[in-house]
Amino acid sequence: MVMRDVVALPRNEEGIAAVLGILKQAFGERFQTGQSFREQHAHTTTYLPAQLPDGVVFVENVDDVKAVVRTCAAHKVPMIPFGTGTSLEGHVNAPAGGISIDFSRMNRVLDVNSEDLDCTVEPGVTREDLNTHLRDTGLFFPIDPGANASLGGMASTRASGTNAVRYGTMKDNVLALTVVTANGEEIRTARRARKTSAGYDLTRLFVGAEGTLGVITSITLKLQGIPAKISGGVCAFPSLKAACDAVVLTIQMGIPVARIELLDETQMRAVNAYSKLSYPEKPTLFLEFHGTEETVALQAEQFKEIAAECGSDPFQYTANAEERTQLWKARHNAYWAGRALAPELAGLSTDVCVPISRLADCVAETQADIVETGLLAPIVGHAGDGNFHVLILFDDKSAGDVARAEAFMARLNERALSMDGTCTGEHGVGQGKMTFVEEEMGPALELMRQIKRGLDPDNIFNPGKIFRLT
Template sequence: MVHRSVAMQGEDGALRECGLAALAARFGERFSRSAALREQHGHTVTWLANEPPEAVVFPDSTPEVQEIVRQCARHRLPIIPFGTGTSVEGQVNAPAGGVSIDFSRMQAILAVNEEDMDCVVQPGVTRKALNEHLRDKGLFFPIDPGADASLGGMAATRASGTNAVRYGTMREAVVAVKAVMADGEVLTSARRARKSASGYDLTRLLVGSEGTLGIITELTLRLHGIPEAISGGYCPFPDVEAACNAVIMTIQLGIPVARIELLDAAQVKACNVYSNLGLPEAPMLFLEFHGSEGGVAEQSEKFAAIAGDCGGGDFHWSTMAEERTRLWQARHDAYWAAKALRPGASSYSTDVCVPISRLAECVAETRRALEAARLVGTILGHVGDGNFHVLLLVDGQDARERAAVDTFLRDLIARSLAAGGTCSGEHGIGQGKAKYLAAEHGVPAVRAMRLIKRALDPGNILNPGKLFDAAD
């Protein structure tokens, strides 16, 4: 694959090659221009084209990231931060070439402040590694996207997960970040205090900016106590609309559900085969409650009554950790399970989020649209906060299917926006959803975002080609 930036001629091309040579001399074996490694760092898990960087570098510390950024700024080299590469909207692609900064060597847990229930970590730490470290302290970090993503990447994309209905998203979980800005200076966005009315909220500006405003090299994260008791289980429904109505009623009645996940019949079938579950092949809710032993039992019983009122079957629940773990591992493996429904097909995973009162109609209309378009796909999602996903399995060589997917995605997002929702509940914008940003936020808001980008990154070296469509 020849990258258009690699093919640059003249003064700019020579300047960039000079910068790459300087980085190679400085970082030695921690700098690579291997084709295989570069392609891995342009990885996408959807059908977005792979656009590899010109080189990959592996820093050990914030000062080394500063060195890389200053060298890249001097030589007009784009920079693409890379955690574990699990983002799904092309966030790690390098459409303008440049250098991928891989944070896999920055995996230190720098501090755990047990009394304050927070911790300080480097960006390469993964969510599973952090929770393994915290287990003996009676604390845990609740944000859990399906992949074992890096915490720096999770902050950059404002990630979410199955626990969001109770514990929030990365927006609520990040107390402060340390970030290297486009000029190589280090910005600390906030202190460790639980709240502040001092100055602009730079933490929220950087969380979700997808590496376009600064490169996160340290995070302070809010932690939670491990619950005394946990109950969890599953409940089948006659259709997705009935399942969503049960979700709406559960939330409106104030039942403190920790997780409430929807799987349509196609997704349940896939999980049964992939994870050997043996569940009824019907639309399904997976649920979990956190609290005292009496509390989780009471909450489970209340939900069972709601499910019955909405036409659901029996709610099968348990406090046994092994049973709950098997169920939730199957939920986290749902992407791979769905792919097995159509071996060899390209996958396209997308998500939207709508107000909870509009959830049932939006999910039901989406299921009908899938069937009308004769597309193979599954629906699942973190429906406790109105967020649902569609995983499409497509023959990329079939012109009819490609056209049907384009129409389906356009209509899905239009449906979400018409309901007061968003084009992306947790996947971010990247390249894949840039064309919808103005439709959601309006031209003045996108113009303001562009002005912020220009002010903080005047040379446009930080993850260029992401968030903003060229036509905006």
């Protein structure tokens, strides 16, 4: 394979055998070694081959996590944290075998501080569960990657999503973590204060580390007030460049859009077919505005003027909650809509991110590459921050098709890097992007390796992810 070079790492057979026995005795039915459990905890939503753990432990509290970490550390056996399994780059694979730590039962909201607009949750809490819990407080957690991911997983991959243009990403919304480190002790990376100058920023070190430095046991998050009014709209454009120009002008004028999503012609065709809609099959922007009734109307009017200057079709605006929900349901179903274009083919979802001024160039060149390569690959993007996704549909049983898809992937990543962008805006590195993070980070990657060796000298925390140690 060109870049998805998933490899098996050396297994510690003696240590694994010892750990399986110890954990079975300690956890009873909460420790499983059956094939179906192991397969469920190595599945991946892209075409990377599954690499199964040797056992799955369902932890229920911090003491459970400490016990697992101490046992695995004593026998030098790998551990792979598992939230909901929605990651896209092989993050939950076990290339050296080992133990999958399932956090689905650590799903408590520990504390909500309404006056301070923050909360503390266990890592197994999903974003939808948290917002259901917060509903009566008038607060919500804004990061929305689409999938109902666990908050521990979202912190580990530095996730973001459709609301990032206004509310930022996980790195902007995590105030503090507790983490069990290689010695089996729990540390706290920060307090709840909104800012600090006290030493190294350990919170940001673990946010985005993909479980390679320790095991997250709680997350303290910023919250937002539920807007008094939410409105939305959709607008088609004659070209991708025109749509991207409208995005850039909207951001430059300081219009505080909450979401501004770009779907290309192919994706709009897929959305119409899947959700039984009748939008024009042109490059299209989906938008959402948060504020008061007056401010959201003003924001919509300002965007409408910008869109018209860029040659758009009429802006379809709605303040009706049901209509807005239907609109965004269509956007959130974009992945499944894309897959439905050719259900017999495999789907490989990837993302890159570039400075917003280069978004039009990057998307246009990518579209031209798709046509030239003869691929079926719809594009959808978080246009407000320069991040876009490509869903490559291909025959994973055909060596030629695999090679063609991977060569396209390589060019996509190289294109983003040539524009001073990144090989992944929100999917993370995992196993699938290791080749390109080497190019992106250059000599700084060795500093990452030094941090990894310092905090995890035996390479037992999610090994084989982000970078190669050798």
